Amino acid sequence: MKNIFIPILLVLCTTISCTPTDEQCVNEPLAKNDSVSDSHSYSNHSEIRTTHIHLDLDVNFEEKIIYGVARHQMSSSTVSKAIFDMKGLDIQKITLGKNNELETDYTIGKTDPIKGSPLTVNINPGTEYINIYYQTTKETEALDWLSPELTAGKKHPYLYTQGQAILTRSWIPIQDTPMNRITYSADVKVPTELIALMSADNPKEKDSEGRYHFEMKQAIPAYLIALVVGDMEYTSIGKYSGVYSEPELSKQCSYEFVDLPKMINVAEDIYGEYRWDQFDLVILPYSFPFGGMENPRLTFANPTLIAGDRSLISVIAHELAHSWSGNLVTNATWNDFWLNEGFTVYFENRIMEKMYGKEIAEINAVIEYQDLLTSIETIKQSEHPEDSQLKLQLKHRNPDDGMTDIAYVKGAFFLRTLERIVGRTKFDEFLKNYFDSHAFETITTESFVQYLNTELLTPNNIDFNANEWIYHAGIPENCIQIHSKRLTEMEAWASEINGGNAVFTNEYKNIKRADRVTQEWQAFVRKLSPELPTEVLNEIDSKLKLSEEANPAIKSDWFILNVNAGNKTIRPFMEAYLIKIGRRWYIESIYQALVDSKLKGDKEFAIATFEKAKRGYHFVSKSTIEEVLK
Ligand SMILES: [Zn+2]
Numbered sequence: 001m002k003n004i005f006i007p008i009l010l011v012l013c014t015t016i017s018c019t020p021t022d023e024q025c026v027n028e029p030l031a032k033n034d035s036v037s038d039s040h041s042y043s044n045h046s047e048i049r050t051t052h053i054h055l056d057l058d059v060n061f062e063e064k065i066i067y068g069v070a071r072h073q074m075s076s077s078t079v080s081k082a083i084f085d086m087k088g089l090d091i092q093k094i095t096l097g098k099n100n101e102l103e104t105d106y107t108i109g110k111t112d113p114i115k116g117s118p119l120t121v122n123i124n125p126g127t128e129y130i131n132i133y134y135q136t137t138k139e140t141e142a143l144d145w146l147s148p149e150l151t152a153g154k155k156h157p158y159l160y161t162q163g164q165a166i167l168t169r170s171w172i173p174i175q176d177t178p179m180n181r182i183t184y185s186a187d188v189k190v191p192t193e194l195i196a197l198m199s200a201d202n203p204k205e206k207d208s209e210g211r212y213h214f215e216m217k218q219a220i221p222a223y224l225i226a227l228v229v230g231d232m233e234y235t236s237i238g239k240y241s242g243v244y245s246e247p248e249l250s251k252q253c254s255y256e257f258v259d260l261p262k263m264i265n266v267a268e269d270i271y272g273e274y275r276w277d278q279f280d281l282v283i284l285p286y287s288f289p290f291g292g293m294e295n296p297r298l299t300f301a302n303p304t305l306i307a308g309d310r311s312l313i314s315v316i317a318h319e320l321a322h323s324w325s326g327n328l329v330t331n332a333t334w335n336d337f338w339l340n341e342g343f344t345v346y347f348e349n350r351i352m353e354k355m356y357g358k359e360i361a362e363i364n365a366v367i368e369y370q371d372l373l374t375s376i377e378t379i380k381q382s383e384h385p386e387d388s389q390l391k392l393q394l395k396h397r398n399p400d401d402g403m404t405d406i407a408y409v410k411g412a413f414f415l416r417t418l419e420r421i422v423g424r425t426k427f428d429e430f431l432k433n434y435f436d437s438h439a440f441e442t443i444t445t446e447s448f449v450q451y452l453n454t455e456l457l458t459p460n461n462i463d464f465n466a467n468e469w470i471y472h473a474g475i476p477e478n479c480i481q482i483h484s485k486r487l488t489e490m491e492a493w494a495s496e497i498n499g500g501n502a503v504f505t506n507e508y509k510n511i512k513r514a515d516r517v518t519q520e521w522q523a524f525v526r527k528l529s530p531e532l533p534t535e536v537l538n539e540i541d542s543k544l545k546l547s548e549e550a551n552p553a554i555k556s557d558w559f560i561l562n563v564n565a566g567n568k569t570i571r572p573f574m575e576a577y578l579i580k581i582g583r584r585w586y587i588e589s590i591y592q593a594l595v596d597s598k599l600k601g602d603k604e605f606a607i608a609t610f611e612k613a614k615r616g617y618h619f620v621s622k623s624t625i626e627e628v629l630k
Pocket residue numbers: 001002003318322340341344
C-alpha cells in the first residue's frame with residue numbers, strides 16, 4: 001500500500017477475550033514462524049489451515065450484498081474444530097465435504113470492534129472441505145459500493161474491495177492472517193454491463209452473461225484477495241502489462257503509464273525475476289482511500305495518479321516493488337509491517353533512480369524524509385510514543401495504527417544506511433538472496449535480523465546498530481542524509497519571499513508550474529511561511545494556479561499552508577477538492593489543519609464539508625476523518 005498518512009492513534013477501549021491464539025503469543029518474539037502467532041487473528045491455523053479457497057460469489061448491486069460460498073480446502077489434521085475470522089457477515093449454514101455436503105454445527109464468538117468474531121466450526125478428524133454459506137451486510141467494511149455519480153462515466157455502479165490489513169474477514173469468512181498463504185479460485189456473477197476483475201488471472205473483455213472464473217495459483221496471504229466490478233475496458237501496454245479503467249479514462253491512462261513494461265524490466269534487473277506473470281493496473285474511482293494497493297497481478301491505483309505529466313509514477317514503482325517485498329516475502333504479523341513497506345519504499349526508489357536518474361530519486365527521498373520528521377513529532381506527542389520503533393506492538397490495537405511513515409520511510413532509511421555502509425554490490429546480492437530464499441513465505445522481524453547477521457553483517461565483519469533502528473524510537477544518529485540541489489533552490493526562493501522579497505523576480509519572472517516537478521513545488525510550498533500576507537499567497541496562486549489546476553500532491557500542501565495562514569480565498573477550491581478526492585493521505589492532513597486552526601469557523605467548515613463529502617469516501621478514510629473531527 002502506498003502513501004498513508006499518520007492515522008489518528010485511535011483510543012480503542014476493547015475487552016478482547018483471550019483466545020487460544022492470544023495465549024500462544026505471550027513469549028513474542030520468536031524466530032520460527034510456527035512459534036509466533038498473529039494477535040489480530042482468531043484462527044487456529046497452526047493446527048488446521050486452509051490451503052486453497054474457492055469462492056462462489058453473486059454480486060448484487062441493487063441490494064448492495066455479495067451472496068457467497070467460501071469453500072475451504074483444509075490441511076490434514078485430527079482436530080475437532082476449525083476457527084475462522086469473520087466480521088459483519090451473516091452466516092447461513094456450514095457444510096462439510098466436497099460432492100456430498102453435510103451440514104455441521106458452528107458457533108460465532110463475541111464480537112470485538114477491531115477483530116470481529118471467531119467462527120468455530122465443528123469438524124471430524126480428517127475433514128478436508130468446509131463450505132461456509134454467507135452474505136455480506138451493511139457492516140462489511142472491505143466493500144465500497146459506489147453509485148454511478150461517483151464514477152467517471154456516471155452511468156454504472158461500481159464496487160471494489162480493500163483487504164489490508166484485516167478487512168478481508170468482512171467479505172470472506174477466512175483465516176485472516178498473513179501467516180497463512182493460500183491459493184484461490186472464484187466463480188463470480190455480476191450484472192452483464194459490468195466486468196469483474198480479481199487479484200488473479202483476468203478477462204480482457206466483458207462476458208455476455210456476466211460470469212467470470214478466476215484462478216490465483218501462487219499462494220498469497222488473505223489480505224491480497226481482491227475484487228473489483230465496474231464498467232471497465234482493458235488497454236494493453238506491452239506484453240505482460242496493461243491498464244483497466246473506465247472507458248472515459250483509458251486514453252489518459254495509456255499516456256500516463258506508458259513506462260510500465262520498462263519499469264518491470266528495471267525491477268527484474270535489480271532483484272530478479274518477476275514471479276506473477278502479469279502486471280496490470282486498475283484505475284479506481286476517486287473514493288479509493290490509498291494511492292495504490294499491491295493486489296498481485298492487478299494493482300489497484302488511485303485516479304489521482306493520472307497527473308497528466310507522469311510525475312506521480314513513483315506510486316506505480318512502489319506497487320511493482322511489492323511484487324517482491326510484501327507479496328513474495330510477507331510480514332508474518334502486522335507488528336512486522338515495516339518488512340513489507342520499508343523494503344518496498346527502498347526498492348521503489350531504486351527503480352526510480354534507474355528509470356529517471358539519481359536526481360529524481362533523491363528528490364523523492366528528501367520529500368519522504370521531511371514527511372518522516374513530521375510523523376515522528378506527531379508520534380512523540382501521541383499516546384504511543386513507542387510507535388516510532390520499526391517493530392511494533394499492536395496487540396489489542398487496530399493494525400492500521402502501524403501504517404505510518406515509520407514502517408515506510410524509517411524502514412527505507414534503515415536499508416539506505418545499511419547500503420551506504422556495506423556497499424551497493426554486496427547489499428544488492430544480499431537482498432536478491434533474501435527474496436529468493438524466502439519466496440512465498442512469511443517472515444518476522446526477528447527472523448530477518450537473524451538472516452541479516454548471518455548472511456551480511458558477520459561475514460563482512462560489520463558492526464551495525466540494527467537493534468537500535470528496529471527496537472528504539474526515533475531516528476538513529478548514523479541515518480544517512482540525502483540532499484537535493486533542486487529542492488534546496490526552491491526552498492531558497494521560498495525563504496526570499498518569506499523575507500519580504502517580491503515573488504516573481506529575476507529567474508522566477510516567467511516560471512510556469514510545468515517547469516518544475518511535483519516534489520519541487522511541494523518543497524517550495526512547505527517552506528513558505530504561514531505568516532505571509534494573504535495578498536502574497538493570492539499572487540502566487542493567480543500565477544501558478546495551485547488551487548485550481550495543480551495535481552493533488554501539490555494542492556494538498558498548498559491548502560494546508562493557506563489554512564494555517566488564515567487565507568479563506570481558496571475555500572471553494574478546497575471544498576471541491578475534499579468532495580472529489582477520497583485518498584486518505586491527501587485529505588486527512590487538510591482536515592487536521594482545519595481542526596487545529598485557531599481561526600473562527602474553520603472547524604465548522606471542516607465538519608460541513610465532511611458532511612457533503614463523506615458518501616464519496618471509503619470506510620477507511622471516513623473513519624479516519626471522523627476521528628480527526630471528534
Ligand atoms: Zn506499500
